[in-house]
Amino acid sequence: MGSPLNSNTTKSVSDTAASHHASIVTFLNEIKATSFEAMNAETPAQKRSLSYANTILQLFTEVMEKKQPADRVVGEYFRLNKKHGSKDRRVIRESLFALFRWWGWLSKFSSQLTTQTKPATWFTMLTVNARLESHSWEPFIAAWSEFADNEHALTVDDDSSLVSVTAKCDWLASQFPAIKFTTDELVPEWFWQTCPIDNIEQRLAMVEALSSRPPIWARVQNIETGEAIEKLAKLDIIATASEFFSDSINLGHKSINLNGLSLYREGELEIQDLGSQVVGQICAPNKDDNWWDTCSGAGGKSLQLRSLMLQQEKQAKGTIVASDVRRKPLEELAKRAKRAGFNGISASAWKSDELPVPHKHFDGVLVDAPCSCTGTWRRNPDMRWIDVVDSVNDKPALQLDILSRSSQGVKVGGTLVYATCSLSPLENEAVVNAFLAKHADFTLEVTTHPFTGEKATMHTVLPYQADTDGMFVARMQRKL
Numbered sequence: 001m002g003s004p005l006n007s008n009t010t011k012s013v014s015d016t017a018a019s020h021h022a023s024i025v026t027f028l029n030e031i032k033a034t035s036f037e038a039m040n041a042e043t044p045a046q047k048r049s050l051s052y053a054n055t056i057l058q059l060f061t062e063v064m065e066k067k068q069p070a071d072r073v074v075g076e077y078f079r080l081n082k083k084h085g086s087k088d089r090r091v092i093r094e095s096l097f098a099l100f101r102w103w104g105w106l107s108k109f110s111s112q113l114t115t116q117t118k119p120a121t122w123f124t125m126l127t128v129n130a131r132l133e134s135h136s137w138e139p140f141i142a143a144w145s146e147f148a149d150n151e152h153a154l155t156v157d158d159d160s161s162l163v164s165v166t167a168k169c170d171w172l173a174s175q176f177p178a179i180k181f182t183t184d185e186l187v188p189e190w191f192w193q194t195c196p197i198d199n200i201e202q203r204l205a206m207v208e209a210l211s212s213r214p215p216i217w218a219r220v221q222n223i224e225t226g227e228a229i230e231k232l233a234k235l236d237i238i239a240t241a242s243e244f245f246s247d248s249i250n251l252g253h254k255s256i257n258l259n260g261l262s263l264y265r266e267g268e269l270e271i272q273d274l275g276s277q278v279v280g281q282i283c284a285p286n287k288d289d290n291w292w293d294t295c296s297g298a299g300g301k302s303l304q305l306r307s308l309m310l311q312q313e314k315q316a317k318g319t320i321v322a323s324d325v326r327r328k329p330l331e332e333l334a335k336r337a338k339r340a341g342f343n344g345i346s347a348s349a350w351k352s353d354e355l356p357v358p359h360k361h362f363d364g365v366l367v368d369a370p371c372s373c374t375g376t377w378r379r380n381p382d383m384r385w386i387d388v389v390d391s392v393n394d395k396p397a398l399q400l401d402i403l404s405r406s407s408q409g410v411k412v413g414g415t416l417v418y419a420t421c422s423l424s425p426l427e428n429e430a431v432v433n434a435f436l437a438k439h440a441d442f443t444l445e446v447t448t449h450p451f452t453g454e455k456a457t458m459h460t461v462l463p464y465q466a467d468t469d470g471m472f473v474a475r476m477q478r479k480l
């Protein structure tokens, strides 16, 4: 990766992004103000496609205007609107998330399709969106295309030809020759400012990964991985073992009702992205170690650390203290630990700047710091359009503060691990280097990147290396 640019440049990018966002919200509200009833819907498919178009518009506008996560907005909508069946939900949900995935291109229509009315532009967006994703609800796509009243049919001869972002970009250019499209613009410009990648191939691989969904990754606990795969197969869930960690499985892309799985209810399966699992593997706790997970949230990594101890010995004496400034996630961790039947995990909330644990006490301290979460954009494509450059720039001071305070818990000879799910060197290498500059008693250790085999002191797990979220991890040791 290159080095992030200076604050003047990011300020001008930030101003441009804010004014673009405001004009998009105005555009969406203008469409909302017009009535789709004026469209001449005759067939049942046309009527239903209008209703979908309207719902998707309401939800999309709400996410963009209120800057609230799409998952929360759509979840609340379906909670309040029980009329939708499972097919309706699928069309609405998948179209909505896809709009965010391709918004870097689709948003251009708002200002550059000047020959269309605004509602017709919305139908063009929905049609192109469905084509880019190769969605299968053809009667509704055909209806959207008719309402769009386009000079082009917006069809794809062979869906299998649109497999890469480059192919999609070429198809789009062929449909709209007057508009210029590039693959870089599928993520906001500020991403490239804060996560600069000079190498063109790596840049394209990053866009490709951020424009597709990763599979559901899970960790198997208490039982053998093969046994878990067999139990899932009996329920028609095809799971495959990961080639990297013996307790990891890939559950594919279909959503799963976890509470319907006895494997999950009995604590033998925990959902955890494979990239996130790298962090526990780099911590590599010994069976009788005492670890402190200082930003535990609901404890995804606390559970992993304990599981790694128990894999070494069923009666492993090791312990984990989990801390967070929020109480609710710690309560959730207690439930998950109970479900797994894990003893040895306790909670101690941060209530002030004072350590909630003894000084120089722990064999290992994990700081999974709050961050911009750019590494999780594959799962939350909306975040790239509702977050701003400050979501990166605001974090390093807090991250350094948490890392410095947490480091006091490490005993001499003990391990300190810093991790984020950010792809930005500002939140990663720069924070570790700033910490080391003030803490001569800590030194970096060389570790091996599990996916690439590279040996280095700091690793960024890139989403395209093993079809995961992005993560950063660095391991240090206290010398004095």
Ligand SMILES: C[S@@+](CC[C@H](N)C(=O)[O-])C[C@H]1O[C@@H](n2cnc3c(N)ncnc32)[C@H](O)[C@@H]1O
Binding pocket: 294, 295, 296, 297, 298, 299, 300, 301, 302, 323, 324, 325, 326, 329, 350, 368, 369, 370, 371, 402, 421
């Ligand atoms: C990246 S998330 C942790 C995810 C978690 N470790 C997991 O594996 O599921 C960061 C966590 O840091 C917590 N946090 C935010 N500010 C904090 C602070 N000043 N001190 C400690 N934790 C903080 C947040 O509440 C959040 O749960």
